[in-house]
Amino acid sequence: MTIELKLLAWTLILAIVQIFLPSMLRNRETGTAYNAGPRDEPGPPVGVLTGRMMRAKSNLYETLPLFIAAILTAHIAGREGSLTHIGAWLYLIARVIYVPLYAAGIPYIRSMVWLVSLLGVVLAIAALF
Numbered sequence: 001m002t003i004e005l006k007l008l009a010w011t012l013i014l015a016i017v018q019i020f021l022p023s024m025l026r027n028r029e030t031g032t033a034y035n036a037g038p039r040d041e042p043g044p045p046v047g048v049l050t051g052r053m054m055r056a057k058s059n060l061y062e063t064l065p066l067f068i069a070a071i072l073t074a075h076i077a078g079r080e081g082s083l084t085h086i087g088a089w090l091y092l093i094a095r096v097i098y099v100p101l102y103a104a105g106i107p108y109i110r111s112m113v114w115l116v117s118l119l120g121v122v123l124a125i126a127a128l129f
Helices: 003-030 032-036 048-077 082-104 109-126
Strands: none
Touching: 003 032, 003 048, 003 082, 048 082, 048 109, 082 109
């Protein structure tokens, strides 16, 4: 398996972690009985950290399909090389760093880290041409 595919697999693990983070935090806020039920009635307000983790997850989902498509297309087309290698590393590392920055509510630096992750996607796409 190429390094790009391994990094894609680790990125998918990160996505799973980001699914569970807000869920676990929300369980603390509402209790498991509420979350296990149909949730017909609104629960208590979403806490600050839970909200941040929900938004961080949503943010990941904005670029993750592009990253997946770029890495898989490069692999299938035999276009893996330095651009996809660097791009995949940039994307994964930046996305890992992004989570605690968002949790801590750190502005600007978080946005710069997001731009680094986007650069990773752009590099992987550039390798296709």
